[in-house]
Amino acid sequence: MTLLKNVYFIPISSYSETEKISDGAKKLLERVIKDEGITLEKNIPLKVHFGEKGNLTFIKSDNYQGIIDYLKENGKEPFFIETNVLYRGDRTNRKNHVRLALKHGFTQIPIIIADGEIGEEYEEIEIGMKNLDKCKIAKQISNQKQMIVLSHFKGHIGAGFGGAIKQLGMGCAARGGKLEQHANTVPIINPLQCKKCKKCIESCPSEAINIGLFSRIKKQKCIGCAACISVCPHRSIKINWIGSISRKFYERMAEYAYAAQKNKEIIYISFALNITKNCDCEGHRMKPFVRDLGIFASTDPVAIDMACLDKLSKREDRAVFIRGRYILNYSQSIGLGNKEYNLIEIK
Ligand code: SF4
Numbered sequence: 001m002t003l004l005k006n007v008y009f010i011p012i013s014s015y016s017e018t019e020k021i022s023d024g025a026k027k028l029l030e031r032v033i034k035d036e037g038i039t040l041e042k043n044i045p046l047k048v049h050f051g052e053k054g055n056l057t058f059i060k061s062d063n064y065q066g067i068i069d070y071l072k073e074n075g076k077e078p079f080f081i082e083t084n085v086l087y088r089g090d091r092t093n094r095k096n097h098v099r100l101a102l103k104h105g106f107t108q109i110p111i112i113i114a115d116g117e118i119g120e121e122y123e124e125i126e127i128g129m130k131n132l133d134k135c136k137i138a139k140q141i142s143n144q145k146q147m148i149v150l151s152h153f154k155g156h157i158g159a160g161f162g163g164a165i166k167q168l169g170m171g172c173a174a175r176g177g178k179l180e181q182h183a184n185t186v187p188i189i190n191p192l193q194c195k196k197c198k199k200c201i202e203s204c205p206s207e208a209i210n211i212g213l214f215s216r217i218k219k220q221k222c223i224g225c226a227a228c229i230s231v232c233p234h235r236s237i238k239i240n241w242i243g244s245i246s247r248k249f250y251e252r253m254a255e256y257a258y259a260a261q262k263n264k265e266i267i268y269i270s271f272a273l274n275i276t277k278n279c280d281c282e283g284h285r286m287k288p289f290v291r292d293l294g295i296f297a298s299t300d301p302v303a304i305d306m307a308c309l310d311k312l313s314k315r316e317d318r319a320v321f322i323r324g325r326y327i328l329n330y331s332q333s334i335g336l337g338n339k340e341y342n343l344i345e346i347k
């Protein structure tokens with residue numbers, strides 16, 4: 001018989017109640033640590049998402065203050081940890097990424113970008129699963145024994161919804177790992193934008209790029225490291241998204257999530273607040289489209305995502321999230337967690 005994990009929940013009716021959210025998150029963290037008998041190490045990473053430039057609906061760092069205070073009061077030294085993104089933007093390299101994070105208010109504790117300057121630092125974690133044998137997990141995440149994964153539960157254009165599993169799978173992968181999760185792992189060159197500067201050739205570790213009359217990336221040689229995307233000064237190398245959202249995409253993301261949490265003790269805290277249709281990587285103004293639910297905490301990434309979805313009404317669920325349910329089934333089948341859970345509501 002499987003022992004069901006607890007999911008703790010504090011209802012919060014408005015994202016504007018920053019103090020209540022911050023206190024609630026602290027209360028949840030304390031409760032999980034006590035009930036699950038967790039002893040935290042001195043240095044504890046808080047996996048976050050800093051929000052894309054122009055995005056206004058990511059979870060602001062003030063809401064994490066209670067968690068930070070609790071950790072510091074208990075002699076811990078927390079730090080924010082995050083990885084570079086796959087596409088070109090302000091979070092593509094470490095320097096710009098940190099600058100944006102500071103501008104977005106993540107100033108309370110140090111920031112570590114876990115996969116190096118442009119996503120080149122990773123460890124291959126062996127998992128031996130249906131789709132992937134190994135996963136490229138950001139080096140400074142693979143080194144950690146413990147982590148607190150702070151997720152913003154919201155919709156996602158590809159995954160249906162984003163929560164703890166996505167924060168682990170996509171959020172902890174180095175750039176090449178992010179690319180690998182999409183079905184088409186070979187990027188494409190836009191000939192109309194390419195200025196033939198050949199910077200991409202210098203960065204390619206496998207001589208896969210031809211720049212000339214017919215510029216192209218050779219499928220047989222490309223190892224999907226995504227370095228060329230990050231170095232092209234003219235943004236002319238793109239991810240081939242066509243056909244990339246499929247069952248394979250969900251399965252690979254779940255397998256990456258499995259690799260990211262392998263041999264780690266993790267506490268998941270999900271903020272189901274300010275819930276937008278698309279994710280915090282969207283660099284434009286969005287409005288929340290379902291009501292605020294509250295904060296959830298657990299040691300099971302599948303249970304916590306399931307609990308967030310279960311709190312939605314049928315109408316809200318159908319609106320966008322239902323597409324993502326396949327990932328929960330697959331995640332459970334590979335042993336990432338359990339869709340069933342005990343819900344404990346804390347007032
Ligand atoms: S780096 Fe970009 S612009 Fe320069 S040759 Fe490569 S694809 Fe073209």
Ligand code: SF4
Pocket residue numbers: 187203204205206207208209217221222223224225226227228229
């Ligand atoms: S993804 Fe990596 S291996 Fe493939 S073409 Fe770009 S730099 Fe080369």
